[in-house]
Amino acid sequence: MNRRDVLAQLRTVTPLKVIGPGVILILIFSEMVISGGLLAQSTLSTVLPPLSILIIIAIGQSFVVGTGGIDLSVPATVTLTGVIILKASEGKNSGLLEALIICAVACILIGLINGILVEGLRLNPLVVTLATGQLILGFMRLYGGEILPASNVPPQLAHWASDTIVAGVSYLFLIAIVFTLVGTVFLHRFVQGRRLVASSAAERSAFLAGLSARRYRILAYVIAALSYGLGGVLASGEVGTPDLTLGDPYLLLSIVAVVLGGAALSGGRVSPVATMLGAVFIYLLDYDLRVKGLSGGLREMVQGAVLVLGLTLAFVIQNPPRVRGLLARLRGSKAPQEPSAAA
Amino acid sequence: MVRKTMAGRWYLALLMLALVAVLGVVAAGCGGGGSSSSSESTQSEPAEEEGAGSAEEGEAEDASAGSAEVTPATEELMSKAIGVPYEEGEFEEVGIEAFNKAAESLELTPAQEKLAFECWEKSSCTLGSGELTLGVADGFGGNTWRKMTKMESILQAMTYPEIGKYVYLDAEGDLAKMQANIRSLSAQGAQVILTYDDFGTAVVPAYQAAQRAGAVISNYVGPVDGASTDALTSQVVVEWCQTGKTMADSAAEVLHKKGSIALFGGPPGNPEGEVWWGCAEEELSEKYPELSVSYKGDTEWTPASAAKAASAAIASGKPIDAILYDYAEPSINIVEAYEKAGKTPPAIIAVNQSNGLVKNWSERQGTKNAYALEQTSSLAYASRISLTALMRKVNGEEVPAEIALPVVFVPADKSQYEQGKPGSFPGPTVLVPNSLVEKMLAAG
Secondary structure, three states, X not given: OOHHHHHHHHHOOOHHHHHHHHHHHHHHHHHHHHOOOOOOHHHHHHHHXXXXXXXXXXXXXXXXXXXXXXXXXXXXXXHHHHHHHHHHHOOXXXXXXXXXXXXXXXXXXXXXXXXXXHHHOOOOHHHHHHHHHHHHHHHHHHHHOOOOOOOOOOHHHHHHHHOEEEOOEEHHHHHHHHHHHHHHHHHHHXXXXXXXXXXXXXXXXXXXXXXXXXXXXXXHHHHHHHHHHHHHHHHHHHHOOOOOOXXXXXXXXXXXXXXXXXXXXXXXXXXXXXXXXXXXXXXXXXXXXXXXXXXXXXXXXXXXXXXXXXXXXXXXHHOHHHHHHHHHHHHOOOOOOOOOOOO | OHHHHHHHHHHHHXXXXXXXXXXXXXXXXXXXXXXXXXXXXXXXXXXXXXXXXXXXXXXHHHHHOOOOOOOHHHHHHXXXXXXXXXXXXXXXXXXXXXXXXXXXXXXXXXXXXXXXXXXXXXXXXXXXXXXXEEEEEEOXXXXXXXXXXXXXXXXXXXXXXXXXXXXXXXXXXXXXXXXXXXXXXXXXXXXXXXXXXOOHHHHHHHHHHHHHXXXXXXXXXXXXXXOOOOOOOEEEEEOHHHHHHHHHHHHHHHOOOOEEEEEEEOOOOOHHHHHHHHHHHHHHHHHOXXXXXXXXXXXXXXXXXXXXXXXXXXXXXXXXXXXXXXOOOOHHHHHHHHHHOOOOOOEEEEOOXXXXXXXXXXXXXXXXXXXXXXXXXXXXXXXXXXXXXXXXXXXXXOXXXXXXXXOOXXXXXXXXXXXXXXXXXXXXXXXXXXXXXXXXXXXX
16 A cells, blocks of 8 residues: 555544544543542443443344344334343342353344344345334233242342452453454454345345345344343343333434434444444433533433534544535535436 | 225225124123123132121121220230330321221132132122122332232222122223223223322322212322312322421431432422422421531432432532432432442431332341431321212211321331332331231232
8 A cells, every 4th residue: 555545544534543533532521520530440440341241232233223124123123122031030140150151042033023023025125123112011011920929139249240340440342342343353354244244234235145135134032032031131231121111212312322323323334343432422412411410401412412412423424525515505606416316 | 906805805804803893892892791700709709708808797887887096916016106105196086987898808718718819810700799899090000019909909808798809900000091091990880999190180080970960089198289169079188298298307417417418209290299398398498507408309200310400419519418219219320320339328218118219228238338217107097088088978987088108217127127028018007917928929
């Protein structure tokens, strides 16, 4: 790669180049303006565990967004894993392994149902995942019974999920980092991963290239559900007493994180690292507003505004010719010709 | 053209299938209902044989006539319900009558216990041979507190021979479902409706329509501000302003009238929170000049949101010696957030009661993370007072539009912990016989 190529690459705006500095800015803002103790052990120990869970769930959501869908079954899947952990283990360490296996099987089934209905039968992803979420909630009530036999997760899970490695950095954060890296390596370095990306971003082209694109797109739903399951298990351990609201916070936040990571909701390439940074950004923003004592209503407004801003930025980054045309038209000059759909 | 015709046929076939499915569901529902009612009547037979049916206990009017006299048994029960010895005047006449009825309801024959348990497991059952249908519309029936409240209402209903059918509908936290449930209860002929309203005034039009259709409705614990008696015949509620003041007084006692306090509430903008926060602050500024509110945090009354709020409170760097919170159960997560941050948890003064929180408190006594804890009663008995108030109304008596529940903060005690019961169990102030509680917990 010569010097010109390097310079050209530097000049190209990518989602990572936008969200990366954004995260650095908000880190500085949080540390210097808001609390002055963001990196203190006491803060890291309470902030990193829920952030790590959000990262894992958001990366799962990004696999679905990559196919052009949105998964609305996130809260139900996360909550279901909490109920399975309580019900199958009855709060005992001896039942934890069985509970984890049931969680994995349940998540694979959920992913397959979503994937087959959306990709196999070509049903609308929003409607399908919304309906699946309702099915899961109904099933959960039947499976959980009137009153769950335990309200605390097995002590081993709770202890491990709240334990720290060093200076307030928890094992959960380590898992989130590893999960992000594994996701990135899988998508960029493994044949199956690259086929998954190709099938998600350009299904027709992938099909014409001989790939069974539909299968890969169904796989995206299965990976997503397994990610929610992992997030749900960790969230259960972190909270200690999961209830029927365990998954509620992760629907909007996971979508916002993916959008801030530069993904287009119409589908295309997604980056686990950018999604992770998107999650860090939105979580820290919410955290800052909480520390300042701002009301929940205002925090929700800010999250909504950030989602809109993120979508606009993603559009700007991914469609520079159209944006240039729009600007030219606004200035009153002749707009440059838009590239055709085929191009 | 051919494709269009084919598609049209497919749609037609799908439509037919959907219609058949809907008809099947309706038929199954009717059949189920039929079989359910037949099984219910079969179930009520042995109960009646063994004296469970209230009709045997004499004339209906005599059996249902309540007394507002405080007997030693009633006093003992009231003390159990509020967690401290009963003091005269803490309950109004209708409250005392409700406890007299509750005392009756606790002496269960095995057949009555079986009937109560089976009814609790279902959404509809027959409790006796009376003509009245009792409907319960629960805003969110998914936690142990609500399950206990459901049983309290069943047990109380069994003391009224006028009540025949019992119908319980859970809105699962969905406002539209709650409105539909009220309408459905009215359509099913429920003349007496109890409700735990999680949605506030949004359900008022549905209440009004149901009352216009002839029902009487009472909500318990959560007030519906501004609802007149054409919507709710009676409200059995916590007076949140007074509760805020009592919480401030309790905090002053725990902190020896000096220190900083954080206020934790439910979802942002919920009416209860705004009221009690304001009154607690007012009480502090009027009576305790050396006590101040240093932080306010919203939660969704869930474990995760309580932990987040605690984390932000810690990071704010503001001093916090006590946290006043209007829901006890998620307070465990507040304590754990402090421990994770390597800080000693502040005193917790919380409304409601949680078995898990008492356990948590108890385990930390004598350690560096020991903290002070004060809780109120579980208030699970409130549905009993609601029902008694409505039965009075049905029998032509006047009932107060608002009945206040006494809210007393009691310092935690190891005896409050009920071993073997889950953390979500609301504690010893629940007025359900232990043998029945054990069955309910085992049914999970």
